[in-house]
Amino acid sequence: MTDTGMRRLVVVSNRLPAALKFVDGEWTVKGGAGGLVTALAPVLKNRGGLWIGWNGAFGAEEESKRLLDEFSGEAGYELKGVPLTEDEVKKYYFGFSNEIIWPLFHDLQTRCRFDPEYWRSYLEVNFKFAENVARMTSSEDFIWVHDYHLMHQAFFLKSMGVKRSTGFFLHIPFPPPDIFLKLPWRQKLILALTEFDLVGFQTTQDRYNFERCLEMLAPDAKVSGEGAVVSVELRGREFQAGTFPIAIDFNQFDGMARDREVAHEAFRIREALKHRKIILGVDRLDYTKGIPERILAIRELLRLYPDLKGKFNFIQIAVPSREDVDEYKDLRDEIELLVGRVNGEFSIPGWVPVHYHYRSLPQNELTSYYAAADIALITPLRDGMNLVAKEYCACNVNESGALILSEFAGAAAQLQEWAYLVNPYDLEGVAKAIHRAMHWDIEERRDSMKNMRDQVRSHNIFWWVDSFLQAGISKNLDDFPSVETVRFENN
Structure with a gap:
């Protein structure tokens, strides 16, 4: 040339x-x-x-x-x-x-x-x-x-x-x-x-x-x-x-979360779940993301705190990946089996604890889930960064959410002062972190989310x-x- x-x-x-x-x-x-x-x-x-x-x-x-x-x-x-x-x-x-x-x-x-x-x-x-x-x-x-x-x-x-x-x-x-x-x-x-x-x-x-x-x-x-x-x-x-x-384009995600239609959809999600606490996981389907361990942590949460039955919903969005690879097919089967077991063990009339979505979502729909979620549960076994954690913070425009983050995600190095850091292999530890986040003082939660949003905003793409x-x-x-x-x- x-x-x-x-x-x-x-x-x-x-x-x-x-x-x-x-x-x-x-x-x-x-x-x-x-x-x-x-x-x-x-x-x-x-x-x-x-x-x-x-x-x-x-x-x-x-x-x-x-x-x-x-x-x-x-x-x-x-x-x-x-x-x-x-x-x-x-x-x-x-x-x-x-x-x-x-x-x-x-x-x-x-x-x-x-x-x-x-x-x-x-x-x-x-x-x-x-x-x-x-x-x-x-x-x-x-x-x-x-x-x-x-x-x-x-x-x-x-x-x-x-x-x-x-x-x-x-x-x-x-x-x-x-x-x-x-x-x-x-x-x-x-x-x-x-x-x-x-x-x-x-x-x-x-x-x-x-x-x-x-x-x-x-x-x-x-x-x-x-x-x-x-x-x-x-x-x-x-x-x-x-x-x-x-990093991410903070202004893009913040702007999408403030869009009227996205905000309306976030409200609709909360209404459909009867305004229960929403715990959200979003991942590409991969064995490094710790999805099975996360579902087992939800089971541990309900075993440790049976009074939480009917008071929250865990929504796991798994984006299809490498669908032709046997290892990933096996992982999908494992996750679906675990979801069925947890729901079978704890469901009561009108409530199932785990909502599992295996599909790609348009960005505006995903943003609505970010905006609706009270807690983001981001617990990879190992991750270079994990932009989902940053996207959640950018979309949390009312600054009332909490981030539970694996200490083995790269994002932990930047957000460790304000996020709940957990060991994804420690099911009981993750369950206890979820329980603490659900009962966290609102002012402390807002202060932590504001600091995380400031960090993601200033260190943008x-x-x-x-x-x-x-x-x-x-x-x-x-x-x-x-x-x-x-x-x-x-x-």
Whole structure:
């Protein structure tokens, strides 16, 4: 690609924020969901940015290009697809990424399947991505690579002699040495990360784990500096490692919660449940989210405090994920069985304790649940950040809600002063925290929620991007002006 003299922000991730689907005999494109899309879509919009990733389909490259071009016009940034085969997706994505890295980095190594074929495919796909990044970008662009699927991007770009400013952000936890060292390709992987100019993590603990692993696998590495970002010198070059807790667009969620229709729907939810206390869980269906343990904690709550029968409802929203994977089918069956058992044990005429919804909800409907809930029960077994906790706070405009949060979620590092922190494995401890939250003094509850909302407001998505760009290239988001601003200034 020819240098244009204009620096662009280029996002590279496994999936594009739009997916192709074959419906009723024709290809269509649908906007994606998830934390990464929620975080970066408003940042890239109308700034002339570029997003590179797989489009979610096999073949149909001409249709893919046409549909993505149409979607780009509406999204306000350019989308470019990287074609992948079914075998590549099977081994690189479902295999290496989700049967090795995902469970290992979430401290669930017994679920890992260390297949050498997965590693080979992972490298091949990373090289394919790097070829596309090299072709679609210029030396002026800042390449921001996201998550564990593409940790070899800087390594392969350099091996091809392609000079780019590169940053990498890991959305999931980084494990301590006793877990990371179980990875057969540990040294190759961690050295590949050192080829980025900036490596970002969700929490200080994640960054510290990375430093300890690097020092064990590359003893000549020297870490210097204090604060959120440190310098690492290794084999004649220096790169930065930093802590950048991902955030949300606070004003967007706050505004949605104040919308008249959303507020009306929140009231309707409360009326339908006869204004009982509402405890809410919202998660993608995944074994790291601790949904079975959460339902068992509700059972423990009712066993410890039988007087609560009929006085609350626990609503668990589980967003479908990886439905073709047997492990996730088994998890869904387990959850549905537990819901049935708890409801069977404690239901009374006119009341069942657990309401379980296995489906994706439109954002305005989900916001209504956030606004209606008295308590958010966010208890993953391990999580990089967990944006649901922040979304709940942003939507709690009357500042009367309470947040019960797993101490193993990255969000705990920012919200620990005001949230109820719990160990998700301690069913009795979670039950007691719910009981305390239900009887919490209203003024103390409002004060805690106000502080959490202030934290989420001040450390929003634009702050997150600015802090990463400042550390990576000494730039801010304002240095990537909107397309309209550039056109106006040039006229």
